Amino acid sequence: MKNDVILRTVARCMVPFILLFAFYVQAHGEISPGGGFQAGVIFASAFILIALAVGKEKAREKFKQKISDFTCSLGLMIYAGIGFITILFGGLFLEYGKLPFGSAEKGNHLGMIGIELGVGIAVASVMVTIFFEIARKEDD
Amino acid sequence: MNLAVNFPALLVTVPLIFVPVIPLLGLINRKICWYAAVLAITASFAMIMTILAKVSTEGPISYHLGNWAPPIGIEYRIDMLNAFVLAVISFISLVSLLFGKELVEKEVPEYKHPAFYSVFILFVVGMTGMTVTGDLFNVYVFLEITSLSGYALIATSKKRYAPMASFNYLVIGTLAATFIVLGIGYLYMVTGTLNMADLAERIKPLNGSSVVLTAYALILMGILIKMAVFPLHLWLPDAYTYSPSAVSAAMAATSTKVGAYVLIRLMFSVFDIEYHVGSVPITGIIIFFASLSIVMGSVIAIAQTNIKKMLAYSSVGQIGYILLAAAMVNAEALTGGVMHIFSHALMKGGLFFVVGLIVYNIGSERISDFAGIGRRMPFTAAAFTIFSLSIIGIPLTVGFVSKWYLVLGAISSGHWYAIGVILLSSLLTAIYFGKVIFVMYFKGGHDDHGHAPAAKLSEPMGMVIPMAFVAFLCIYFGIFATFPVELAAKAAEAVLGGVTWK
Numbered sequence: 001m002k003n004d005v006i007l008r009t010v011a012r013c014m015v016p017f018i019l020l021f022a023f024y025v026q027a028h029g030e031i032s033p034g035g036g037f038q039a040g041v042i043f044a045s046a047f048i049l050i051a052l053a054v055g056k057e058k059a060r061e062k063f064k065q066k067i068s069d070f071t072c073s074l075g076l077m078i079y080a081g082i083g084f085i086t087i088l089f090g091g092l093f094l095e096y097g098k099l100p101f102g103s104a105e106k107g108n109h110l111g112m113i114g115i116e117l118g119v120g121i122a123v124a125s126v127m128v129t130i131f132f133e134i135a136r137k138e139d140d
Numbered sequence: 141m142n143l144a145v146n147f148p149a150l151l152v153t154v155p156l157i158f159v160p161v162i163p164l165l166g167l168i169n170r171k172i173c174w175y176a177a178v179l180a181i182t183a184s185f186a187m188i189m190t191i192l193a194k195v196s197t198e199g200p201i202s203y204h205l206g207n208w209a210p211p212i213g214i215e216y217r218i219d220m221l222n223a224f225v226l227a228v229i230s231f232i233s234l235v236s237l238l239f240g241k242e243l244v245e246k247e248v249p250e251y252k253h254p255a256f257y258s259v260f261i262l263f264v265v266g267m268t269g270m271t272v273t274g275d276l277f278n279v280y281v282f283l284e285i286t287s288l289s290g291y292a293l294i295a296t297s298k299k300r301y302a303p304m305a306s307f308n309y310l311v312i313g314t315l316a317a318t319f320i321v322l323g324i325g326y327l328y329m330v331t332g333t334l335n336m337a338d339l340a341e342r343i344k345p346l347n348g349s350s351v352v353l354t355a356y357a358l359i360l361m362g363i364l365i366k367m368a369v370f371p372l373h374l375w376l377p378d379a380y381t382y383s384p385s386a387v388s389a390a391m392a393a394t395s396t397k398v399g400a401y402v403l404i405r406l407m408f409s410v411f412d413i414e415y416h417v418g419s420v421p422i423t424g425i426i427i428f429f430a431s432l433s434i435v436m437g438s439v440i441a442i443a444q445t446n447i448k449k450m451l452a453y454s455s456v457g458q459i460g461y462i463l464l465a466a467a468m469v470n471a472e473a474l475t476g477g478v479m480h481i482f483s484h485a486l487m488k489g490g491l492f493f494v495v496g497l498i499v500y501n502i503g504s505e506r507i508s509d510f511a512g513i514g515r516r517m518p519f520t521a522a523a524f525t526i527f528s529l530s531i532i533g534i535p536l537t538v539g540f541v542s543k544w545y546l547v548l549g550a551i552s553s554g555h556w557y558a559i560g561v562i563l564l565s566s567l568l569t570a571i572y573f574g575k576v577i578f579v580m581y582f583k584g585g586h587d588d589h590g591h592a593p594a595a596k597l598s599e600p601m602g603m604v605i606p607m608a609f610v611a612f613l614c615i616y617f618g619i620f621a622t623f624p625v626e627l628a629a630k631a632a633e634a635v636l637g638g639v640t641w642k
């Protein structure tokens with residue numbers, strides 16, 4: 001399968017669209033169905049497709065274990081960090097309206113986009129990690 | 141900015157932020173992970189103590205996450221009962237971390253340390269979250285966080301059977317979680333709400349509804365599995381036996397207690413007490429299984445040759461006391477039950493640590509290999525004896541206090557056979573702990589050929605001090621019991637709200 005020319009070509013065509021769709025779902029999370037979780041899974045699926053087409057070792061080189069561990073943590077830290085920032089600005093935990101963006105409405109929008117981004121990053125890296133962990137087992 | 145107002149959210153989220161930070165710190169230096177973990181739990185513990193002080197003087201706290209009002213938003217609600225349980229969980233987790241440092245270094249491979257501490261914090265976060273929340277679905281989410289991190293913690297052990305024990309727990313635990321979420325789904329279907337206070341109001345007109353009854357049965361089933369009550373306890377002995385000692389101690393002391401807390405909360409604050417003693421004798425059924433658990437747990441414990449298995453079966457028996465207390469529905473019994481959450485956490489946590497230290501030194505978990513420990517590890521053996529006496533329920537120990545209130549409760553609600561069960565179980569407990577103490581002090585020392593006693597074994601100061609401290613607390617609260625008993629009585633009062641049923 002690794003050197004299958006059809007698979008490689010199709011993957012090469014598909015990946016940009018999948019990534020674009022992931023960003024679309026990510027960006028629309030706070031006003032329509034979608035959001036960080038779905039976007040993260042779609043994003044990771046593009047990466048898994050690359051790994052299937054070119055081989056997991058090559059794919060892992062592009063997204064090393066240390067980096068994916070870091071982004072896993074980063075996503076969660078963005079989410080909780082926004083919660084702490086709202087407390088710093090005098091609100092309750094995750095009260096986006098209190099964020100310093102002028103109005104409560106803007107704060108709500110941007111705060112929600114922020115946490116969705118955190119969720120997206122965390123989910124995408126966890127999905128990729130799970131895939132590589134399971135794929136690794138058959139070698140040992 | 142008023143930080144103290146945000147403590148209910150921060151006591152969960154501050155340790156939570158350490159969960160991703162600890163592995164990152166581990167990339168720099170593995171040694172600092174432990175310090176970060178201690179810092180996280182200490183911060184949480186400090187906030188919990190502040191809240192406990194506030195709740196006991198000013199009454200329940202309600203915290204609205206994101207400032208969304210309760211039936212729609214998620215509410216964290218803390219009254220005396222959860223404040224008390226939170227304090228116990230947090231205290232025991234902190235002691236486990238302090239005490240467990242050297243044991244973890246010995247029992248968990250070094251490259252796993254950052255992940256271990258990170259998951260350990262997540263485990264504590266899950267339990268505190270489950271206790272602090274006033275939202276039923278939140279309870280389920282935190283239950284899953286606790287369980288999943290629990291499975292991972294068990295599997296970190298170097299023992300060969302550990303992954304299998306973890307997997308068995310995973311299958312049974314997932315089954316339990318499925319029961320619970322199905323029950324919550326049914327409740328949501330007929331009431332349209334997940335907030336516990338709101339749910340309690342909306343359930344009242346549905347008295348006698350078979351959907352509510354089904355939901356109750358499903359949730360009860362799930363929680364009883366999580367609590368490891370007798371016929372549903374099969375995951376527990378392996379899970380405690382094959383996990384690292386620090387994990388067995390923390391899990392035995394806290395995780396089944398949180399299940400007990402959720403059960404008490406649901407029985408008294410969500411489902412109407414009149415309702416479930418009316419058409420279906422739910423309390424009667426619970427009392428039956430609690431008694432069965434108390435007796436059978438102790439009987440099976442007597443038959444064990446592996447010390448950790450013995451302690452695990454003892455836990456099955458002890459959790460029965462808390463269940464029994466809840467089902468007797470009166471203030472004294474519930475005071476005893478809440479008190480037992482505290483005292484059993486101290487005793488069983490302490491026992492698992494003591495045993496962890498002995499097992500590390502002699503390299504065997506067989507009770508018969510404990511011969512001569514009384515001379516070779518004097519402090520450890522003394523601590524083991526104190527914890528055992530406490531679990532048996534000898535006066536002047538904390539275990540006596542909780543059993544005393546349980547018996548008082550059983551007398552005032554007329555459950556005479558429950559008194560018999562409690563006394564019988566104390567006798568059985570004395571048998572299996574007596575056996576170990578006998579082996580430790582009166583066997584060995586000299587080998588069969590009359591040679592000199594074996595050399596002393598190491599008892600590092602870092603472990604003796606927390607051990608002595610917990611043993612001291614066991615006796616201190618056994619003599620000066622007023623402080624914890626008053627808190628427990630307030631907790632029982634808060635949750636019963638004057639309801640007493642005979």
